[in-house]
Amino acid sequence: MLRKIKRSGAGYVLPAVITVAVVMIYPLLYTLVMGFFNNTLFLEAPVFCGISQYKKLFEDKVFLGSITNTLVWTFGSVFFQFGLGFIMALILHQPFVKGKTLIRILLMIPWVTPSIIGSAVWKWMYNADYGIINFIFSSLGIIEKNQTWLSNPKIAMWSVIAVNTWKMFPFILLMIEASLQSVSKDLKEAAVIDGANVFGIFKNVTWPSIAATCYSTTLLMIIWTLNAFTFIYAMTEGGPAHKTEVMAMYIYKRAFMDYDFGIASAASAVLFALSMFVSLVYLYLTREKEGN
Amino acid sequence: MKKVVKRTLSMTMAATMALGLMVGCSSAKGEQKSESPAPQSDQKTEASGKPVTIKFWDGNWQEAVWPEVEAIWNKEHPDIKIEAEFQADLANDKYMLALKNGTAPDVLSCALDWVTTFGNAGLLAPLDEYVAKDSLDVNQFVKGANDASTVNGKLYGLPFRSETYVMFYNKDILSAAGYQTPPATWDEVKGVAAACTNGDVYGYGLCGTNYSNFSFQYITMLRSSGGDILNADNTASALGSDVAVQTAQLYKDLAAYAPASLLENDNIANRTLFASGKIAMYLSGIYDLAEIVKANPDLNFACTMVPTANGAERNTILGGWSVAVAESSKEKEAAWEFVKFLSRPDIAAIYTNTFTGTAEVAARYTDYPEEIIKPNADALQYANALPAVENIVGIRQAIMDNLQLMLSEDMSAEEASGLLDQATTKLLK
Numbered sequence: 095m096l097r098k099i100k101r102s103g104a105g106y107v108l109p110a111v112i113t114v115a116v117v118m119i120y121p122l123l124y125t126l127v128m129g130f131f132n133n134t135l136f137l138e139a140p141v142f143c144g145i146s147q148y149k150k151l152f153e154d155k156v157f158l159g160s161i162t163n164t165l166v167w168t169f170g171s172v173f174f175q176f177g178l179g180f181i182m183a184l185i186l187h188q189p190f191v192k193g194k195t196l197i198r199i200l201l202m203i204p205w206v207t208p209s210i211i212g213s214a215v216w217k218w219m220y221n222a223d224y225g226i227i228n229f230i231f232s233s234l235g236i237i238e239k240n241q242t243w244l245s246n247p248k249i250a251m252w253s254v255i256a257v258n259t260w261k262m263f264p265f266i267l268l269m270i271e272a273s274l275q276s277v278s279k280d281l282k283e284a285a286v287i288d289g290a291n292v293f294g295i296f297k298n299v300t301w302p303s304i305a306a307t308c309y310s311t312t313l314l315m316i317i318w319t320l321n322a323f324t325f326i327y328a329m330t331e332g333g334p335a336h337k338t339e340v341m342a343m344y345i346y347k348r349a350f351m352d353y354d355f356g357i358a359s360a361a362s363a364v365l366f367a368l369s370m371f372v373s374l375v376y377l378y379l380t381r382e383k384e385g386n
Numbered sequence: 387m388k389k390v391v392k393r394t395l396s397m398t399m400a401a402t403m404a405l406g407l408m409v410g411c412s413s414a415k416g417e418q419k420s421e422s423p424a425p426q427s428d429q430k431t432e433a434s435g436k437p438v439t440i441k442f443w444d445g446n447w448q449e450a451v452w453p454e455v456e457a458i459w460n461k462e463h464p465d466i467k468i469e470a471e472f473q474a475d476l477a478n479d480k481y482m483l484a485l486k487n488g489t490a491p492d493v494l495s496c497a498l499d500w501v502t503t504f505g506n507a508g509l510l511a512p513l514d515e516y517v518a519k520d521s522l523d524v525n526q527f528v529k530g531a532n533d534a535s536t537v538n539g540k541l542y543g544l545p546f547r548s549e550t551y552v553m554f555y556n557k558d559i560l561s562a563a564g565y566q567t568p569p570a571t572w573d574e575v576k577g578v579a580a581a582c583t584n585g586d587v588y589g590y591g592l593c594g595t596n597y598s599n600f601s602f603q604y605i606t607m608l609r610s611s612g613g614d615i616l617n618a619d620n621t622a623s624a625l626g627s628d629v630a631v632q633t634a635q636l637y638k639d640l641a642a643y644a645p646a647s648l649l650e651n652d653n654i655a656n657r658t659l660f661a662s663g664k665i666a667m668y669l670s671g672i673y674d675l676a677e678i679v680k681a682n683p684d685l686n687f688a689c690t691m692v693p694t695a696n697g698a699e700r701n702t703i704l705g706g707w708s709v710a711v712a713e714s715s716k717e718k719e720a721a722w723e724f725v726k727f728l729s730r731p732d733i734a735a736i737y738t739n740t741f742t743g744t745a746e747v748a749a750r751y752t753d754y755p756e757e758i759i760k761p762n763a764d765a766l767q768y769a770n771a772l773p774a775v776e777n778i779v780g781i782r783q784a785i786m787d788n789l790q791l792m793l794s795e796d797m798s799a800e801e802a803s804g805l806l807d808q809a810t811t812k813l814l815k
Contacts, residue, residue: 135482135507136776156787160698222647223586223664245594245649247794331595334649336787350479351597352813353503354778 124269126366128359135353151251156336157361161343164368165259166251167326167340172261174371176312179266186267187274198271205264213328216257220244220329235252246328247337253336257325266311273307274300343364369371370380395485408493434661438720439467443481443492446472448495448737455737459727466690478503478779484508485712486751492715493724496543498534499782501708502774507533511711513538516722525745527729530704543708544729545743549671550702550769552604552679552761555707559587559666562642568690572611575667575693577642582666589643589661592669592791596652601782603669604789605703605772608633612698613811615781616780620773621815625785626807629696634799634806636695641793649794651735661685670739671705674760675754683729689761704769706743777813784809 129147131140148323178233182201204212219226228240243253275355281299290298325343326332332339332347339347341361349358404657444452449472454628459468471491473480484490486506496504504510511716518526524532524541553575555568563581578588582693591597605615613629613680624630641648643681657674659665661681669692678685692702709720709728727733734742736748742748745766752757772778 105427134776135486135503135509217650221650222658223645224647240646242646242649245647245794331597331786333595333787333790335791337794347783350482351783353482353507 095291101157122366123364125359128356129363131356131359133327133354133356133359136383137356140356143356147356148364149198151357152365156339157341159336160339160341161364161368163251163336163338164320164340164342164365165254166240167266167338168316168372170255171258171262171319172312172315174255175262175315176266177264178259180270180308181262183267186271198268201267203264204260205262205268207261209261209324210328212257212261213325216325217244217329220253226346237369238313245333245334250330250334251338252323257329258319261325262315267309268314269307271306273304277303309376313376316372316376319368320365320372341368389439390621400770410413414470414472417566421565421708437465437467438717439469440493440715440717440720440724441491442468442470442495442724443477443491444470444472444495444568445477445621446474447739448472450738451739452473455733458733458736459724462727464704466723467483486715490712490714492712492717492721493608493728494710494712495707495728496548497651498531498545498704498706498708499772499778501543501710502537502772503779504603504710505537506774506776506786507542509713510542511713511715511718511721512542513544513711513722513725517541520726521727526707526731528704528745528766528769529706530769530771531743534706534774535708535710537774543710544708544725545706545708546729546734546737547740548704548706548743548745548766549673549762549766549767550704551602551669551671551692552765553667553669554660554674554687554689555667556663556665556701557686557688559663563666568688569693570690572607572693572695576636576639576643578814579640579667583643586664588645588665588666589667590640591651591656591665592637592640592644592648593653593656594641594644594649594790595786596648597783597786599653600786600789602703602705604633604637604785605782606669606692607636609701609770610692611636611695612699612701614701615785615800616773616775616814620775622813623807623810625810630807631799632695634789634803637789637800638792649790660687671750672759675751675758676739688755688757691761691765700765700768702765702769707738707739708743728787775814780813781810784813 128140128145130142132143133140133148135246186197186201191197205319219222222228222240222242222245226238227243228237231237241249244250244259255294277300282295285299287297321342323340323346326338326340326343327346330338341364345358345361345365348354348361390610405415440652452470452472456468456470458636459466462700471492478497479727480505481490481500483495485494485507486509490509494510501510512759524544527545528548531548535541535543535545559582560566560568560578563578563584564579565578567695569575569578576591582589593603608614608630611629611633613627613633614624615630617624645651645665647655651659653670653674656665656668657677658681660668660674661678661747663682663685678687692700711718711725715721728737729743730734731744731746734744735746738748739750740748745763747759747763775781786800788809790807791797791805792799
């Protein structure tokens with residue numbers, strides 16, 4: 095068994111995995127247990143209440159809405175982040191592109207800009223009365239009257255997703271571009287000799303070489319985005335009227351506005367289950383392709 | 387086999403990452419177990435006769451004036467050193483965690499409703515014994531501040547700052563619309579706001595975000611119309627009452643004369659718009675004064691007391707900040723000395739950016755015109771504390787969440803007030 099672990103390389107990562115798991119295991123179990131206890135700031139000790147808090151949660155329209163919002167926020171963000179990052183990486187990898195180092199540095203600016211500063215800048219850009227986005231769109235004749243980007247229930251979530259895309263696509267770009275540089279030139283030349291066109295080379299040579307990076311980066315982005323709420327907190331506070339309230343924001347409000355740690359713990363457990371489910375489904379769907 | 391190991395590792399990594407997500411969501415008590423108390427090694431007990439160091443937290447807007455106050459303190463109390471740390475706005479979550487974990491500083495500057503909440507939770511030290519020992523006259527302080535700081539008969543904080551809302555108005559815009567005096571009733575406000583709305587100038591600046599700003603605006607309107615958020619003994623919601631519905635409708639009516647960015651605007655955004663001459667009137671506190679003058683020294687503006695409705699007696703919210711001692715403090719005697727010092731009228735006058743806990747205007751406003759300062763000073767007599775109930779912060783959040791529905795989805799004032807009433811009732815249970 096030990097030999098197998100040694101051969102697989104698991105021994106190298108095991109200490110790190112164990113350390114991280116141990117540091118997290120206590121709060122995790124505590125949170126899961128607290129989901130079954132009535133536990134507010136004002137109670138001397140938590141009181142066991144069975145599954146009543148989960149019942150309350152699933153009767154709460156705001157919580158149910160936050161699940162939908164979380165899925166839209168996560169998959170919307172990851173879709174655009176990956177799409178933009180992937181396309182930009184492919185373009186940047188082309189030999190005809192000059193000044194790659196400068197372009198890379200410029201493209202990294204959103205990623206290295208602190209989220210809270212990015213939020214403040216975007217909030218003013220989105221401002222319905224004096225924002226530059228309305229100014230540009232109306233100057234180009236795209237919109238007739240100023241839009242309320244962050245307070246229109248129909249578009250507020252997409253406005254915040256756009257900011258999250260701006261922030262994180264450079265990370266995807268960086269990962270995929272690094273992966274593209276490792277694609278074998280010999281294989282590409284062989285494919286050309288075999289008569290493959292651009293799409294054939296991409297499908298049979300490039301994609302198999304970068305697929306693993308794409309899968310793991312996408313998984314990372316899904317997990318990070320499920321848990322992220324900085325932009326939402328700073329730009330909309332979950333509003334208007336809960337329309338951008340994702341689960342992480344809901345949990346924050348229950349814990350730090352209502353001081354109800356029991357409900358917040360139960361909601362955290364649901365978020366945990368959701369993220370595990372999404373991660374496992376994703377891993378299942380990609381496992382064979384990764385194997386190939 | 388290699389494939390199985392690889393897959394297992396992938397699963398493990400995914401699970402580990404998901405665990406990370408959970409840890410971020412764990413409750414305050416969860417963190418309590420994983421963090422150790424702040425090191426106290428540099429503190430020496432008073433009994434030993436050696437210098438004592440106490441820690442103090444306040445908002446970062448106080449940082450600029452702190453050195454002046456600290457210099458006076460050091461002169462008067464060479465044996466007690468203060469380590470001050472200044473937090474970002476609305477840091478009540480950080481305060482709560484620190485108090486719960488036992489890592490809080492000895493002395494905290496708290497907004498009045500935080501004193502209510504933390505006092506209710508037993509996280510602050512009662513001050514009654516110290517007050518009695520030093521024969522301190524707490525009646526010198528504004529009544530509303532004492533009310534907000536008193537929970538179940540125990541006093542948890544002494545105020546060094548008090549203020550209430552007034553209406554700021556742009557004299558030039560009102561004059562151009564044919565009004566030489568500010569409106570005195572909410573009906574008049576609607577008329578003046580309509581007349582002042584022209585092009586990119588708006589009649590009224592409402593808050594549409596930031597639960598603290600939003601709820602203060604709504605509750606001020608509600609109280610000055612004869613209503614309140616809870617019944618007289620604070621046991622039931624009054625947010626479904628006729629006056630509450632009427633106030634929600636007033637909010638909605640005024641939204642027609644507010645900038646399109648209404649739901650994105652907090653107090654600071656309104657102040658910026660007012661300073662740049664884009665809105666004619668808005669409700670705020672005297673703390674906006676210096677920023678408005680700094681942004682636009684030529685702005686021709688004045689203040690007036692909050693309008694009323696339904697013939698009701700004027701009633702607004704007493705806002706303010708108190709200094710409190712953490713229950714976990716190991717240097718309560720020294721902390722008490724600092725609490726007394728900071729709430730002392732001559733010190734508070736330097737430290738506060740509004741009025742002192744004894745309702746004296748801050749030293750920094752000595753040179754401001756009377757037409758601005760006097761309404762702010764006069765308004766204090768009508769200001770009362772928010773109800774000293776556990777979930778006051780949650781109720782204020784519910785006000786914003788539900789009235790946003792009315793403003794963003796064209797929901798009726800009745801329906802939004804009904805939902806708000808239900809949410810408040812739930813929070814009171």
